[in-house]
Amino acid sequence: MIPLGQITQQAGQWLRGSGPHHEIVISSRVRLARNLAGFPFVGRSTRRQRADVLQRVQRELTTDGLGWDVLWVDLMDCDPIDRALLMERHLISKHHAEADHEHPRAVAIGQDETFSIMVNEEDHLRIQVLRSGMQFDAAFEAINAIDDQLEDRLDYAYSPRFGYLAACPTNVGTGIRVSVMLHLPALKLTGEIEKVRRAARDMHLAVRGLFGEGSDAMGDLYQVSNQTTLGKSERELLDEFEHKVVPEIIAYEQQARQALARQRPAQLDDKIWRAWGVLTHARVLGTEEVLQLLSHLRLGVNLGRIAEVDIRTINELFLLTQPAHLQRVAGRTLEQPARREARASLVRKRLGV
Amino acid sequence: MKRKCDQCDRPATHHSVEIIKGQKIEKHLCDQCAADEGMAVPTAHTPINQLLTNFVKLHSSGGGSGTKQREELVCAGCGLTFSQFREASLLGCPQCYSDFEPSLSPLMERAHEGGTHHVGKVPRRAGRSEVRQQQLTRLRKRLEHAVSEENYELAAKLRDEIGVFEEGGA
Numbered sequence: 001m002i003p004l005g006q007i008t009q010q011a012g013q014w015l016r017g018s019g020p021h022h023e024i025v026i027s028s029r030v031r032l033a034r035n036l037a038g039f040p041f042v043g044r045s046t047r048r049q050r051a052d053v054l055q056r057v058q059r060e061l062t063t064d065g066l067g068w069d070v071l072w073v074d075l076m077d078c079d080p081i082d083r084a085l086l087m088e089r090h091l092i093s094k095h096h097a098e099a100d101h102e103h104p105r106a107v108a109i110g111q112d113e114t115f116s117i118m119v120n121e122e123d124h125l126r127i128q129v130l131r132s133g134m135q136f137d138a139a140f141e142a143i144n145a146i147d148d149q150l151e152d153r154l155d156y157a158y159s160p161r162f163g164y165l166a167a168c169p170t171n172v173g174t175g176i177r178v179s180v181m182l183h184l185p186a187l188k189l190t191g192e193i194e195k196v197r198r199a200a201r202d203m204h205l206a207v208r209g210l211f212g213e214g215s216d217a218m219g220d221l222y223q224v225s226n227q228t229t230l231g232k233s234e235r236e237l238l239d240e241f242e243h244k245v246v247p248e249i250i251a252y253e254q255q256a257r258q259a260l261a262r263q264r265p266a267q268l269d270d271k272i273w274r275a276w277g278v279l280t281h282a283r284v285l286g287t288e289e290v291l292q293l294l295s296h297l298r299l300g301v302n303l304g305r306i307a308e309v310d311i312r313t314i315n316e317l318f319l320l321t322q323p324a325h326l327q328r329v330a331g332r333t334l335e336q337p338a339r340r341e342a343r344a345s346l347v348r349k350r351l352g353v
Numbered sequence: 354m355k356r357k358c359d360q361c362d363r364p365a366t367h368h369s370v371e372i373i374k375g376q377k378i379e380k381h382l383c384d385q386c387a388a389d390e391g392m393a394v395p396t397a398h399t400p401i402n403q404l405l406t407n408f409v410k411l412h413s414s415g416g417g418s419g420t421k422q423r424e425e426l427v428c429a430g431c432g433l434t435f436s437q438f439r440e441a442s443l444l445g446c447p448q449c450y451s452d453f454e455p456s457l458s459p460l461m462e463r464a465h466e467g468g469t470h471h472v473g474k475v476p477r478r479a480g481r482s483e484v485r486q487q488q489l490t491r492l493r494k495r496l497e498h499a500v501s502e503e504n505y506e507l508a509a510k511l512r513d514e515i516g517v518f519e520e521g522g523a
Contacts, residue, residue, distance in 0.1 A: 037447065038489030038515075040431045044445035048500065049493075056519075122443070144474075151476050155485055155519065157447040162461075163471030165447045169457060170464050172450070174473040199384040202366070204466050230461060231468020248363075248385070 012089055012113030012130065015319060017311040019133015023302040024250050026181040026221065026315070029090075030139040031128035032147055033166040033175035037155040041167035042120050050104040050120050057119050060153045061108050070108040070117075076101065081333065084324035087211065090130065091116045094211055115146060122167050123175075125150070134246060136178060136238050144234075163230065173230030178241050181210075182249060185220040185299040186256035189271070193222075196249060204228050205245065210291075219291030219318060224249070261303060272300030276308060280353040284337075285344040290321045309351055317350055358383035428452040430490065447486065485518075492518065 015027065035041060036056070039049055054074075061068050075083060075096065087097040092107050096118050099105060105120040118126040127150075129143040157165040164175040171177075187193040200207050204227050209217040224245065226237055260268045275296035279285075285293075298314045300306040319325060326342045327334050334342060358365045363383035370379050426435040430448025435456055438444055450457065462469050478485075492515050499508040 035447065037486035038493040040446040041444060043441065043443050044431050044433060046497070049497070147474075148477070151478070155478075155489055156476055157486060158476055159447070159450060159471075161470055162450050163473060165450055167443045169444065169450075169461050172461065173465070173468065173471045176473075195385070195389075202384055202387075228465045228468060230465040231470060231472055232465075233473040235473075252385075 012091075015315045016132050017315045019131060019135050021246075021250055022133040022311070024183055024253050025134040025246065026132075026183055028131045028133065028135045028139050029128060029177075029179045029181070030136070030143045031126055031177045031179075032143060033123040033164065033171045033177075034125040034127065034147070034150070035157040035165055035167070036124045037157045039124065042122060042124060043167060047102070047104060053124050054104050054106055054119055057117075057125065057154070058106070058108075060150070061117070065153055066149055068108075068110070070110055073107050073109065075099075075105045075107060076103070081324050081327050085328055088319060088322040088324050089113065090211075092118055093121060093126075096121045115142065117146075123171070134180070134242070136180075136242050140178075140234065140238055170227065171229055174232070174234050174237070176229060176234050176237060177225050178237055179223050179225030180241065180246055182222050182224060182246075182253070183220060183295065183298060184222055184249070184253050185295045186260055187253050188217075188220045189260060189268075190256045192252070192256055196222075196252060199248075200224055200245075203245065218288050220295040221291075221318075257299070257303060261305075268303075269300075269305060271296045272306055275300070276306060279347050280351050282344045282347075284340045285321070285347060286340055287321065287323065287343075290343060290347065291318065294318055294321075313350055317347060320346060320350070356381050358386050360386045426453055426456060446490075448490070489515070489518065 017026075019025065019028070036053060039045060039053060042050065042053075045053070058072055059065055061070055062072065073082075073086065075092070083092070083097040086092045086107065086109075087094055091109055091113060096105060096107065099121075103120070105118070107119065108117040110116065114131070115127070115129045118128075127143055127146055129139045129146070131139045131142075159165060163173040166172045166175055184193060184196070187196055197207050206223075206225050206227055208223045208225070210219065210221045210223070226241070228237075275293040279290075279293050279297065294314055294317055297306070297309065298311065301309060301311055301314065320329070321343050323339055326339050326346065329346070330342055356365045356368075357363070359381050361383060363385070365381035366384050367382045367387035368380070370377060427433070428445055428449045429452055431445035433445030433449055435453055438449070438453065444450065444453070458469065492511060496508060496511040496515065499505075499511055
């Protein structure tokens, strides 16, 4: 098993800032909710049933089964900082990270962190695939192949009318959630972001912050995802995202960026260079503050108004400045004041000043 | 062919007809133009628990008998009651879908933009899967029972049986 410590020095592949439309689309994610036939759903399972599910899935994924080279993390035996670390890397949900200590649950993480399978979250299986930039088709093909292979070995709960049965009826049917992480600083600066939120809601899409449900849009990062899973095929949904939803938001953000550059160049440069100034000189930085400054810096790099840093470094800093990552790198628990100092020093180091 | 937005080339998604002084005025706008015009009403996605609360309110104010029956619905598979589901917004087991179907259907329809039936991926083994699912559920239940009765001999036998079954035999 690869120790978790090794994954803290860099970002997962999906954060490398290389995919299509990477100036606005940070990542594309597809997840499937699946449950095993014969068991109650997780919430109504006994501890023993949960342990059975865990054991069975582990067996099928690793040695006796598919033989996949996955990192299997038993979250019951896992240090709280490591659980937070996995959440910060979007490999497990907040819910999975914070669930009751006694609740048997795990996550299987694929090579390069491009996929993960949460076991005993709200559903027995939550499979997800992450890709850098806008790559819905690639993400779907990958997850579909994983799902097919699992389905050869596990009996899924399925009904012809309702499709894949999920613990929450809002996930039933395809069980698919397509989501995209967007960096929308110009829409935020111009105050147009509310229109995007409204339009998205009218299209039955959810708009959430960096860490999904219940998190704020820190660093001007927004996750947009579908809510409808019954009565629409996977293909229809993906096409909608690929050809309608995301291109429209990208166009809208680009218009806002151009408008800022044309009509408010001094104010725009001020935001960007102030961010650079603070990031390269501050001695104490908070989580939210650093994300906001990185957001403005990222905007500046994408608009070609600052060349002191590259996108990949900024993307990595979005992740490495999160509390659990800082503590992992430090190798010990840091209280908030110490974290703020460690954060400022890490940023200065990575920005090369 | 979908109608285009009155103001740009995108497909129209917001449609309204107003009658002003006997004159019929039709508007067809896309999401963005509608938002600009203030036509797009922010219909925040209603979380399922809120839908449920509204649904229950609807039924309790609209004459009692229906509500009572609904609240007493119990899933034969896992013993979950419909009111427990209402509180947590989570179902207990696959069978809840069939046992609660009449009460669940309208909720699901609303949560899924009118979707009532699955369209999409079908497991390759779907043909035999329903019978298998039932058999597996029965075996798993007997196993739970055996363990809680501390009948470990039977439990071991059932585990073996489940193992064989899951390997694709039986």
